[in-house]
Amino acid sequence: MLQLSALYRYPLKSCKPEVLDSARFDALGLAGDRRWMLVDAATGRFLTQRALPHMSQLSVLWNATGGVTLAAEGLGSLDVAVPCDQADTLRGVTVWRDSLQVPDAGDEAAAWVSAFIGKPARMVYMPEGRARWLPDGYGTVDDKVAFADGFPLLLIGQGSLDDLSARIGRPQEMLRFRPNLVISGAEPFAEDSWKRIRIGTMELRVLKGCSRCILTTIDPATGLRSQDREPLTTLRTYRQVEGEILFGQNVVGDGEGRLEVGMAVEVLE
Template sequence: MLRLSALYRFPLKSGIAEPLRQAEFDGLGLAGDRRWMLVEEGSGRFFTQRAMPQMSQLSALWNVAGGLTLSAPGFESLEVDVPENTEQSLRGVTIWRDTLRVPDAGDEAAQWLSAFMGRPTRMVHVPADRARWLPSGYGTVEDKVGFADGFPILLIGQASLDDLSAKVGRPLEMLRFRPNLVVEGSEAFAEDGWKRIRIGEMEFRLLKGCSRCILTTIDPKTGERSADREPMTTLKTYRERDGDVWFGQNIVNDGPGTLEVGMPVTVLE
C-alpha cells in the first residue's frame, strides 16, 4: 500500500527543512513553505545554497502567524514578523526569470542576515496576492507559486532514493533533494508515470519532473559539497534526459486541505 511517509516545510528558500507530522495546504501549496527569501541588497537577486552553501545551516522556523524565528550557529535567535503588504514596504526582487515587488522584512532582519551571509542581504516575504504564475504551459490560471523555483510542491518516492543510494554505494539523505512529500510503498521512480493522486481527502496533479542541480551535492547537515560530486555523478548515468537530470515530481494541490504522515496514497491517473 502506498502511504505518505514524510512531510517537510522549508519556510525560507534554501534554509533548513522543518519536518512535520501534519500540514495545512492553501492556494500556494504547503502553508508557510518558501514564503520567505534572501536577496542581494543592491540587485534584489535571490540567494540559494547553490552559491551560498552556508544557508544549509540557517534555520527559519515558521509560526502560525506567518512570521519566522531565525537562528544559526554562533548567532542569537531573532523573531521576524510578517511585513505589512504596503507600497512603502515593497522591494523589487528577481527569482530566475521572474521579477516582482514584495514586502521587505525590515532592517533588523537585514542586519542579522547580512552578518550571517557575510554580504549585504535583505529578506522578503511573498503574500498570496503577489505570488508568481507557474511556468508557461503548466497548470491552470488558478495555480500560483511563492518563492519555490517553479512549482509549489515537490514529491519524491522513497524507493527512488533507495535505488539511487544503492547505485551510489552509500545511504543518501532525502533532504539533499528538498521534497515536501515523500511516498513509500511504490516501485522506484513509479511517480514518473503518475498524473493525479489522492492523499487522504486531498487531490494533487503531477505536472512535471524536477530537474536537479549542484545543490543535491551539498550535505544538508554540514553544508559541505561532496568531493565526488555525488549523487549527481550517478544520476547522470541513468536519469539524464534532454540535457537535464531528473529526480522527483513537481505537483500542485487542488484546493486547500490537511495532510498527516501515514495517510494512504491513491494513484487516480
C-alpha cells in the same frame, strides 16, 4: 500500500527544513513553505545554497501568524514578523526570470541575515496576493507559487532514493533533494508515470519531473559539498533526459486541505 511517509516545509527558501507530522495546504501549496526569501541587497537577486552552501545551516521555524524565527550558530535567534504589504515596504526582487515587488522584512532582519550570509542581504516575504504563476505550459490560470523555483510542491518516492543509494553504494539523505512529500511503498521512479493522486481528501496533479542541480551535492547536515559530486554523478548515468537530470516530480494541489504522515496514497491516473 502507498503512503505518505514524510512531510517537509522550508519557510525560508534554501535554508533548513522543518520536519512535520501534519500540515495544512492553502492556495500556494504547503502553508508557510518558501514564503520567505533572502536577496542580494544591491540587485534584489535571490540567494540560494547554489552559491552559498552555508545557507543550509540557517534554522528557520514558521509560526501560525506567518512569521518566522531565525537561528544560527554565533548569531543567536531573531523573531521576524510578517511585514505590511504597502507601497513603502515593497522591494523589487528577481527569482529566475520572474521580477516582482514584495514586502521587505525591515532593517533588523536585514542586519541579522547579512551577518549570516557575509554580505549585504535583505529578507522578503510573499503575500498570497503577489504570488507568481507557474511556468508557461504547466498548471492552470489558478495555480500559483511563492518563492519556490517554479512549482508549489515537490514529491519523491522513497523507492527512488533507495535505488539511487544502492547505485552509489552509500545512503543518500532525502533532504539533499528538498521534497515536501515523500511517498513510500512504490517501485523506484513509479512517480514518473503518475498524473493525479489523492492523499486523504486532497487531490494533487503531477506536472513534470524536477531538474536537479549542484545543490544536491551539498550535505544538509554540514553544508559541505561532496568531493565526488554525488549524487549528480550517478544520476547522470541513468536519469538524464534531454540534458536535464530528473529526480522527483513537481506537483500542485487542487484546493485546500490537511495532510498527515501515514495517510494512504491513491493513484488516480
